[in-house]
Structures are given as structure tokens and as C-alpha cells.
Amino acid sequence: MQISREQLVQVLRTEGDNDTADKVEGDLPEQIDTDRDGDALTAAGLDRTQLMAKLAGGAFGGTLAP
Numbered sequence: 001m002q003i004s005r006e007q008l009v010q011v012l013r014t015e016g017d018n019d020t021a022d023k024v025e026g027d028l029p030e031q032i033d034t035d036r037d038g039d040a041l042t043a044a045g046l047d048r049t050q051l052m053a054k055l056a057g058g059a060f061g062g063t064l065a066p
Contacts, residue, residue, distance in 0.1 A: 001033070001034045001035075001051075002031055002032065002033050002034070003031075003032050003034070003051070004030070004031060004032070005024060005025070005028050005029065005030050005031070005032055006030070008021075008024055008028075008032060008051075009021045009024050009025055012024065019045075020044055020045045020046065023043070023044035023045065024044050024046075027040050027043065027044055028040050028041070028044065034048050034051060
């Protein structure tokens with residue numbers, strides 16, 4: 001699954017998770033592929049399960065590319 005780094009950062013900041021947002025901004029590419037960038041997401045304190053939970057909750061809206 002692909003998500004925009006900008007949108008992920010925005011959601012994290014909205015949730016008050018500025019430290020993780022800073023890590024994502026510094027360590028991940030503009031277009032995040034959860035498979036390709038799994039290690040970088042984990043290093044930033046996120047994992048695929050957490051991202052899926054955010055998606056299921058509608059945090060990212062309709063901006064995902066399959």
C-alpha cells in the first residue's frame with residue numbers, strides 16, 4: 001500500500017505525535033510504500049498494523065493508492 005508522507009505526518013501531528021512525525025519527515029520518502037519502507041516505518045515507531053488501524057479509522061481519508 002502507498003501513502004503520502006505529507007499526509008502521514010499531518011495525521012501524526014493532529015494526534016499530537018510530533019516526535020514520530022519528525023522521524024517520518026526525516027527518514028521516509030515522499031511516497032511511502034508500506035512493504036518497501038517497512039523497516040523505516042518500524043524505526044520511526046510505526047508498523048503496518050498501526051497504519052492499517054489508522055486507515056480503518058478514516059484518518060487518511062480517500063488518499064490511498066492500492
